Amino acid sequence: MLRFHQPVELPPEVERTGELQLGNISMPVALCKLPDKSGYFLYFKLNDHSELIEEGARLVAERIQSLGIKNPYFVTPEASTLALAHVLRHKYNINGTTVYKTKQLNDISPVSVNYDSVTSTNKKMLFLGKNRAAAMHGKDIILLDSVCTTGGTLSAMYNLLIKAGIVPQQIVEATMLFTEGKDRTEIDVATNVTLKLHRFSTLPLYHVPCNDLKIGLVGSESEIKLSAIKNSLSIIVPGNKWDIVGVPAQSGKPEQPVEEETLEGAINRANDALRLSPDSDLVIAIESGIFKIPDDSPEGFSWHDKAIIYCLTRDGQSHIYYSETVKFPTDCVEEARRRGFDKCTVAMVMLEKGLIKNHKDPHAGIAPFKPRAEYLKEAALRLCKDLFNQPAPAPSLNIANKL
Amino acid sequence: MQSQRFYAPAARQSEAIQTGQLELGNFSMPVPRCKLPDGSGYFLYFKLNDHPDLVEEGARLIAERIASLGLQNPYFVTPEASTLALAHVLRHKYNIQGATIYKTIQINDIEPVGISYDTVTSTNKKMLYLGKNKAEEMQGKDIIIVDSVCTSGGTIRGTHDLLVKAGILPEQIVEATMLFTEGVDRSEINISSNVNLRLHRFGHLPLIGLENTPKPTTSPKKGL
Numbered sequence: 001m002l003r004f005h006q007p008v009e010l011p012p013e014v015e016r017t018g019e020l021q022l023g024n025i026s027m028p029v030a031l032c033k034l035p036d037k038s039g040y041f042l043y044f045k046l047n048d049h050s051e052l053i054e055e056g057a058r059l060v061a062e063r064i065q066s067l068g069i070k071n072p073y074f075v076t077p078e079a080s081t082l083a084l085a086h087v088l089r090h091k092y093n094i095n096g097t098t099v100y101k102t103k104q105l106n107d108i109s110p111v112s113v114n115y116d117s118v119t120s121t122n123k124k125m126l127f128l129g130k131n132r133a134a135a136m137h138g139k140d141i142i143l144l145d146s147v148c149t150t151g152g153t154l155s156a157m158y159n160l161l162i163k164a165g166i167v168p169q170q171i172v173e174a175t176m177l178f179t180e181g182k183d184r185t186e187i188d189v190a191t192n193v194t195l196k197l198h199r200f201s202t203l204p205l206y207h208v209p210c211n212d213l214k215i216g217l218v219g220s221e222s223e224i225k226l227s228a229i230k231n232s233l234s235i236i237v238p239g240n241k242w243d244i245v246g247v248p249a250q251s252g253k254p255e256q257p258v259e260e261e262t263l264e265g266a267i268n269r270a271n272d273a274l275r276l277s278p279d280s281d282l283v284i285a286i287e288s289g290i291f292k293i294p295d296d297s298p299e300g301f302s303w304h305d306k307a308i309i310y311c312l313t314r315d316g317q318s319h320i321y322y323s324e325t326v327k328f329p330t331d332c333v334e335e336a337r338r339r340g341f342d343k344c345t346v347a348m349v350m351l352e353k354g355l356i357k358n359h360k361d362p363h364a365g366i367a368p369f370k371p372r373a374e375y376l377k378e379a380a381l382r383l384c385k386d387l388f389n390q391p392a393p394a395p396s397l398n399i400a401n402k403l
Numbered sequence: 404m405q406s407q408r409f410y411a412p413a414a415r416q417s418e419a420i421q422t423g424q425l426e427l428g429n430f431s432m433p434v435p436r437c438k439l440p441d442g443s444g445y446f447l448y449f450k451l452n453d454h455p456d457l458v459e460e461g462a463r464l465i466a467e468r469i470a471s472l473g474l475q476n477p478y479f480v481t482p483e484a485s486t487l488a489l490a491h492v493l494r495h496k497y498n499i500q501g502a503t504i505y506k507t508i509q510i511n512d513i514e515p516v517g518i519s520y521d522t523v524t525s526t527n528k529k530m531l532y533l534g535k536n537k538a539e540e541m542q543g544k545d546i547i548i549v550d551s552v553c554t555s556g557g558t559i560r561g562t563h564d565l566l567v568k569a570g571i572l573p574e575q576i577v578e579a580t581m582l583f584t585e586g587v588d589r590s591e592i593n594i595s596s597n598v599n600l601r602l603h604r605f606g607h608l609p610l611i612g613l614e615n616t617p618k619p620t621t622s623p624k625k626g627l
Binding site for chain 2: 030032033043045047048050051053054078079082083085086087089090097098104105106
């Protein structure tokens with residue numbers, strides 16, 4: 001989930017617009033802060049810009065034609081490409097399907113996938129009815145979207161189609177109007193599966209200058225979380241003697257964070273840790289929260305616990321990683337809510353009900369009975385891999401945080 | 404709020420016939436009938452964005468309607484997301500300016516105002532937001548509220564109230580132009596106790612009641 005592969009210097013405060021270019025179109029658009037406030041991106045709603053839609057459709061149609069495929073068919077996720085898809089169908093006579101984030105009423109035996117994207121801290125879902133998948137058989141499929149940043153949505157679309165019975169050989173390529181942050185010509189969509197990616201332009205991501213980060217790594221006082229970071233670092237960079245220190249950073253959020261409070265809490269914690277340990281080279285904050293995830297249950301959703309690992313580096317790069325989620329009992333969530341999330345966590349209620357033995361590690365007591373440390377370690381490993389595959393200095397480490 | 408559905412329920416078709424005919428201007432197509440979320444009947448189900456000919460015909464009719472109103476500064480306002488393709492055609496092909504209002508606060512919204520409203524399609528309250536920067540662009544414009552389907556009128560009321568809350572004068576809001584009314588055919592919509600907004604529609608969609616649906620005209624069924 002790394003964003004800042006090719007950092008770009010942020011323009012001065014007075015010029016916080018950037019130029020968006022696509023084919024023969026060029027237009028100024030606003031620079032807006034990323035949701036985690038770690039930088040800026042060029043903000044536009046494709047559906048609101050007619051000339052951009054028309055130019056995008058022209059380029060996509062030309063690209064599809066150049067591929068020389070027999071039965072071209074695009075598949076695109078809602079909603080940024082809805083108008084683009086209309087122009088492709090109406091003006092260029094190219095057929096395709098929109099895959100939706102919710103189950104549609106006329107979907108027969110729908111299949112679904114969960115996925116992460118950098119634009120949201122919540123899991124997202126895509127659905128496809130088998131009746132609509134059947135209409136794709138024999139087609140040469142192009143995965144189409146407006147912007148590819150980490151590739152999360154593309155991977156989800158690929159896996160959704162495979163799950164719905166589409167043969168991998170049918171999926172020709174991903175055609176994007178833009179890549180963002182990192183320019184790509186291919187994308188890993190599944191284990192051992194790399195898909196060709198064609199894009200017409202690249203959007204920069206701008207860092208927030210962060211000159212006050214110095215040496216060290218800041219993370220957590222919680223033994224579980226400290227161990228997760230320590231173990232991961234020792235696996236990725238063996239032999240180094242890390243100076244890992246936990247400091248009691250504050251999240252400023254309720255005892256039981258819910259939804260977006262989780263990322264906000266992690267960011268607050270990282271910033272507070274920086275304040276407490278200004279010589280840090282890296283700041284790692286871990287925050288766990290509960291998230292409403294759509295599913296096939298009668299309520300249409302269930303509550304899942306998920307940890308967010310948020311890392312700030314000395315040069316201002318931010319990295320966000322998510323642990324796997326663990327489903328929490330709805331009645332325990334509602335009871336904790338009734339008592340007040342400011343002082344009561346769901347795990348406390350689960351402990352009272354005898355569902356778990358340790359409210360600091362509720363995951364160990366419920367299916368699939370994997371300790372919290374394992375979930376954290378898996379996410380921390382991904383972080384450490386990304387951090388140290390880059391030309392980063394080998395810092396002395398300093399971990400802070402309270403979990 | 405009004406959320407009645409079954410003012411004039413159509414006779415139920417045979418179970419074997421699972422489609423209905425959707426008609427709009429010069430366009431006609433079969434669409435599936437789907438059960439209402441509360442199971443009390445059927446409605447004609449379609450996703451406007453997925454039907455290019457329907458989008459084009461809808462835009463043509465709306466453009467004609469707006470031209471016929473003789474407005475000086477026509478400007479459409481439409482809630483996301485069913486009209487996204489339609490809005491593009493209005494802008495690009497017919498050169499009619501307008502804005503989409505969103506269900507979430509947009510990153511570039513300055514001092515956004517929000518409003519919650521009820522619809523028959525959801526048991527939860529829905530929200531619409533509009534930044535004051537975007538509302539400023541609407542000053543002096545003759546505003547048409549555009550949407551695909553009006554069933555209870557909840558979204559139209561929500562859009563109207565949002566615009567007024569953002570500083571638009573009620574006099575600027577000319578009418579609601581809908582592709583379809585559904586269930587009850589209307590020519591105006593009650594916005595508040597003393598305010599009715601003219602409603603223009605091009606097609607009408609029946610709601611097909613089940614045998615055990617209560618007699619609707621005297622005791623309208625409460626919406627979802």
